[in-house]
Amino acid sequence: MDEQFEFSPSPCWTCRRKRLKCDGRLPTCFKCKTHGRECLGYSANKPLVWTGPASRGKMATLNSRKRETEPADRRQQSTSLVPLVAKTLTDPIFQDLSPRSKQYLSYYVHRQFLVMIPDNPALAHSILAISAIHQAQEIKCISNNNNLSKAITFNESSPDYMNVANDRNNDVRSSTQYTDALVHSSSCITALRNALDNAPDAFGALIASVLLLIWVDMLDSGTTVWKHHIDGLRVLVSLQRSARVRNANSRVRATSILQTWFEETFSILSLFGSAFSPNLSKLLDIFPPAELVEILGRTESHSWTGCPADLLSTLRFFSAFSPDNPQNDLPRIFTQLQQFHTIEWAKKSPLPESIPTRRSLGEAWKGAIEIYGRRVVGGIHPEFQEVSSDLVGTTLFHLMQIDYNDTHFKGTIWPAFVVGAEVQTPQQRQVILEVFQHLDETLHMSTIHLAVAQLRRIWTRETPYPPGSSWVHDIWERGDGLLIV
Template sequence: MTSIYGEVIDGTWAYLNGMIADVPCWTCQRRRLRCDNLKPSCVKCTRAGLKCLGYDSQKPLVWVGRPGRPKKAVKGSKDASPGSGCSTPDSAVAKRIPSPGNRLPSPNEPGVSEYLSYCTFNVPRQPGPRGRGYSINSIAHLDYADEQRCCVECNIYEQGSNNPFRQFVLLRESSPLVHHTIVSLAAHHRARYSTPLSWPRQFTSLPTDAAHGEDVDDKAPTQLLASKHYADALVHKKQAMHHLQLALSRNDTSDAVIVSTLLLIWVELLESGYKYWRHHLSGMRALLCSRVRSECSSNSDKHDAASDSLGSFGGYFEEAFVVSVRHLQKLDLTTIYSDVTLVEILQRAEKRSWAGCPAEPLRILCCFNSLSARMASSSESKTEIYECVVALFDQLESFSPLRWAANHPESSQAEQRNHLASAYKIAIEAYGHRASHVRGVGDMEKKVEEAVGHLEKINPQDSHFKGCLWPAFVIGAEARDDSHRLAITSILLNMYDLLQAKSVERGLEALERLWRRQSQLPGGRCWLDIFYEEGEELLLV
């Protein structure tokens, strides 16, 4: 009898037969699951976020941990570090964290003790039993962070091996703290990615004042709670907080500790986006100040040389801290850095930061915050402060986004750089008027329309789009026309699809409440004062 396969419906069956393997893939065999046998990668592995090892006749070699049989756990032993098959004393964990000459004078250093108290309060005495080694899930999360999404989001211009976040990933080999922090970060990102944001929403009340300790609804949606990635994220976050507590109690200010502090800010923005990030940001500030004082007292030349190096962790920490303080709080950076040092930091950040803001407008923004803090806390002459404010507006007006955009090695980037810089310039001008309570000159609504036009011309698929978050929020707060508000909403929804951060969702909710309030009470107080009063603590970076 002649076979009919390959002759039915013009060979469709033969085509399907070529897509189905005769044996299960090696990944499903390892996991002892029934495979769907689809080539080149089975659906079950793809949905689980795992690498399908394929259907070759030869079993592939895969690194699954240290060779040899794991030792039997000793009763009363401490938790093992990632990648080890036996328990490790706490002292050995501390020794593996590199800390060449970076030690705090005392755990009672101002700011550090408060951060230690926060970490102690928010972590159990012993970490949970899961996630102690490089499991398949951990490897998948690390690959997601390094190659697929997370590290790519941290630079406007991807620099490969010079991307500081890719260098951070390398520290996981020697630091359990960095390992658990990165795994938690990637797992949070993957969990959010599987939980699309539904919009618009209906809001019934304004946010409560965080300063009085009242709760805001931080409940995670049911779909997110059901995600296995979310469970991994919480487990590894607890592990990271435990190791951070140990490091702070031992006066450790190594690169690994500050890396984890920076990444934990990101974790909080992904998880809730509400107020908890400020503990890590304040802790990072205290650790940086203590570390700089310690290094400068021992060898100032060495510190200066390290800060000027493109691959320097210390230099990047300063850049990340300065760029991250663009939240709605009046932080005076002049109490930490001199004017010259601040300019140097911002110039470095311009090249390798995710913000994409030119150094000069960002310096002016920092000056607006400093002057605003001086106006609120000192008896300094208002006339002198007003003259400084006017001088800052003159400096901002003289900044040319077009000239700045053209000053780049790749001419193809000039158009997008111009749009982003122009949006930042208008947003900083609007913020400066609100923060200094100086009435603007000209029609702000026309400038808002111009800024919205620039933001809309930046494609969400373009690398410059990730820098639009802060200017889009400020322009949205200034917007009065419904078409401008709809445009900003669309931009922020696309931003959520990119960053998967709960903080972006909270920013959208804050704008919705502000717009509703402005429609009910037209001509009221400025949006910045409203956010201060309502206790909004948004970190939109």
């Protein structure tokens, strides 16, 4: 007698992420099973799979292909996340959690963070907070998937630019999930204070907790809360580095990979945070200059931004620019930036079919960083102030070459914002708005709405900027602070 199967009318989330045709078999699709992949199921809410920085950029596709070539026993390890979560939920720290909170914890899948949860209530609450706010944004997106497209329709006469962010946030905040996220964020902060008061000897769980709080803020409001978290993160990373120097035992060495990832992630968040909040530029002073260059170089393989390592170092130079220090290297910096070979960089991709897209991504970053650099230093060095229409047009052209469904598209937020601040015609501005609309449909981050709000304000400005000033300086002076990454 033939075995009878039940089927889902919609594809599983694993096949959706990989853009594969799903057979819909319940409880898990046969395609995932035969390829040794973890099937994320068919739930109405998209599961949050926190895979770290390699979920974007060139490593995302490489890691996916690498997993498919791994031995079956290695691939099978992913299925152990289910009992890992179940075992974690039996820890005494979670016995008072409500069923909904336990669902949040099961929704969040990250092996390295989950194993640190026992005896670390701060990390537990941060995971619950990120899971809850992610679900809140998912529900909002499903219920009104045209929200951003309505909000960002270019209206040159609209002065109330902040409504772009506020309208959506008000809707999200009415949800049960948002309330849960707020409660667990507060509980996380309390637990962090208690942990620090007790002189911890291991900082990994605390650093992970603060990292998640930063992402909670980017998903929720993206305003100024992340600044306080990232400053706390600087302290924790510094303490962890000191502890690593003092202790050379096997336990420290065993966790060095995760510690390295923490330093890289902190560096990226600090770098892009300081781009529009110059008072944060000293965050990275905890690293010696040579070591910082090395860290930024490593992030190219792990970072979700998709920015070439050499260009990250150039961005760091501009973001830390100070008129109080002599800048004799400016001609060399701009020449080096303009001579960066994006084609050669793209050819280093392990996936030949991605070379054209990677070249366009590299060009978008290259153009955006030159635009940013010129706007930053132009007030002190007028010879570098001009931003030509050719530079804007070329950068915008390469940005448009990246398909919205391509993995690399997630790395276009910062370049899109910078070149968007320079475009002049309604047609160009509509292109930028469409880019952000698709980014919002993919990422559901409130910082995207704040970026659009800033662009609308820049576009509707009636008076020119004072001599030596620009839209970058205006953002600095307003103190809005944008963590666009």
